[in-house]
Amino acid sequence: MADVFLSYAHEDQPFARRMAPALEAEGFSVWWDHTIPPGQSWDTFIARNIEEARCCIVLWSGRSVGSDWVKEEATLAKDAGKLIPVQIDAEVPPVGFRRIQAAQLLDWDGNTQNQQWRMLVGEVRRIVSASRAGSAPPPRPVQDYTPTPAPTEPNKGPPWAVLGLIGAVVAAGVIAFVMLNQHPRNEASADVADESSMIATTEPPADAAAPPTDQSAEIERLRRERDAALAAERVASERAASERIQRETAVQQAPRAAAMQGVWTMRRRFTRGTDDPAWTSWTSINTTTHFDSDGAMREYTNSDGSQVGVDGWWRQNGASVSFGWPTGAQTTYVGTITGDRIVGTFTATQNQFAGEYEMTRQR
Numbered sequence: 001m002a003d004v005f006l007s008y009a010h011e012d013q014p015f016a017r018r019m020a021p022a023l024e025a026e027g028f029s030v031w032w033d034h035t036i037p038p039g040q041s042w043d044t045f046i047a048r049n050i051e052e053a054r055c056c057i058v059l060w061s062g063r064s065v066g067s068d069w070v071k072e073e074a075t076l077a078k079d080a081g082k083l084i085p086v087q088i089d090a091e092v093p094p095v096g097f098r099r100i101q102a103a104q105l106l107d108w109d110g111n112t113q114n115q116q117w118r119m120l121v122g123e124v125r126r127i128v129s130a131s132r133a134g135s136a137p138p139p140r141p142v143q144d145y146t147p148t149p150a151p152t153e154p155n156k157g158p159p160w161a162v163l164g165l166i167g168a169v170v171a172a173g174v175i176a177f178v179m180l181n182q183h184p185r186n187e188a189s190a191d192v193a194d195e196s197s198m199i200a201t202t203e204p205p206a207d208a209a210a211p212p213t214d215q216s217a218e219i220e221r222l223r224r225e226r227d228a229a230l231a232a233e234r235v236a237s238e239r240a241a242s243e244r245i246q247r248e249t250a251v252q253q254a255p256r257a258a259a260m261q262g263v264w265t266m267r268r269r270f271t272r273g274t275d276d277p278a279w280t281s282w283t284s285i286n287t288t289t290h291f292d293s294d295g296a297m298r299e300y301t302n303s304d305g306s307q308v309g310v311d312g313w314w315r316q317n318g319a320s321v322s323f324g325w326p327t328g329a330q331t332t333y334v335g336t337i338t339g340d341r342i343v344g345t346f347t348a349t350q351n352q353f354a355g356e357y358e359m360t361r362q363r
Contacts, residue, residue, distance in 0.1 A: 003128045005053035006032035007073040009064035010320050010336055010344075015088055016059065018110045025112070026121050028128060042069075042315070047076060054131035055082045055124055060102060062091035069317060084123055258339050260316045264289045268346065268357035288362065297323050333357060 004023055008016045020030045031049055046069075050056055056077030064070040071094060077083040078097070085093060085102035092098060103120040111117065267284040274280065287299045287308055297312035314323035321342060324332035331353075335344020340361035347354045 001052045001054065002031035002049070003028040003054045004030045004032075004124060005050050005056040005073075005077070006030055006059070007056060007064075007070055007077070008032075008059040009061060009067045009070055010334065011063040012059050012061050012088065013345075015061075018108075019057075019059075022110060022112055022117075023121075023124070026125075028124060043072075046073060050076045050082075051080065053082065055084055055127040056080075057084045057086055057120075057124070058097075060085055060087050060091065060093045060097070061089045065091055065094045067318075067320070069320070082127060084120070084127070086120065258337050260314060260321050260337055260342075261291050261293055263362045264291070264342070264359040265362060266357055266359045268355055270353055270355040272355070273348070273351060273353035289359070291323070297325075335359075 006016055006020060006023075016032055020032045023030050031053060050073060056073070058064070058070065058074045058077065074083060074085070074097060078100070083097075083100065085097060085100055086105055087093065087102040088105050088108070090106065093100075093102060103123075104116050105114075105120070108114055108117060112121075265284070265288055267282050269282045270279045286302050288302060290298045290300065291314050292298065295314060297314045299308040299312075300306065301308055310325065310327055312323060312325040315321070316337070319336050319338065320334070321337050321344070322332065322334045324330070330349040331346055332349070333344060333346040335342045335357070340363070342357075342359040344357060345355065346357055
């Protein structure tokens with residue numbers, strides 16, 4: 001059982017390579033090499049490792065928020081109550097994970113005395129210690145990670161409520177005006193007064209037509225508040241529309257991942273498991289690799305065109321690719337496809353080899 005399951009996008013592997021040894025130096029065991037043993041499916045293998053890990057650190061970045069695999073792993077960890085999010089660039093976590101405070105390691109260069117790093121280590125130790133003891137983690141300290149400041153929204157006042165308030169003030173002023181300016185009639189002369197004289201005696205004085213000065217100022221103030229609220233709402237609506245157009249344009253202009261299917265040549269070098277210069281230098285492989293439409297991978301020699309060994313497998317998720325063989329050295333390759341080029345790393349589980357590779361598509 002690993003103490004820490006480290007989830008990240010393939011493009012963030014350099015950051016993961018810096019973080020994993022630092023966590024191990026703190027005394028934690030870390031599972032971060034997403035290598036699938038032969039005969040096991042990706043989702044089953046990952047789910048089991050997350051379930052067995054004591055906690056799960058997810059590296060959120062502009063790359064990982066668009067990765068279905070990372071979001072799936074984060075969901076499993078969140079449901080299991082063992083998620084520890086870490087933000088490594090300015091991109092906010094995806095919807096569903098923004099309410100969980102994330103450690104802020106945007107400019108972390110491996111310094112283990114960094115305040116945010118020490119907070120992260122403390123949180124990991126809290127969860128791992130409780131798991132090792134077989135009890136629930138103690139409550140989190142009051143001061144935890146520094147949360148990413150939430151974006152501020154413009155004040156959207158309720159314009160109809162303002163208009164209703166203005167109407168109520170005006171109505172109250174009219175009623176008060178009528179009550180103050182009514183004159184009692186002489187009942188003795190009322191019997192002989194004609195209709196025109198009665199109308200004349202009940203009309204308000206001409207100089208009382210305008211409302212009091214303080215009431216006019218209040219109405220003017222409320223009118224200004226209403227206009228300001230409407231203007232703020234209009235600006236916010238225009239800004240939201242502009243941001244939506246920018247996002248849609250960025251999605252339309254974003255390059256689509258190339259398809260992996262086809263015939264490729266490879267060169268590679270070993271970085272672990274051998275000191276032989278012939279293996280540790282870049283060496284071209286004398287075979288061509290065929291990625292077929294059925295998810296099978298086959299290798300053929302360049303000399304006579306015969307098939308080499310047994311069929312392998314391959315998978316592609318956007319720009320992330322992986323392939324390997326279930327027998328022999330049990331080698332698994334992971335990488336990123338860009339046009340007619342794949343770059344990544346490989347591991348040989350049986351022989352404990354590891355290295356780097358690059359492939360070029362044949363046209």
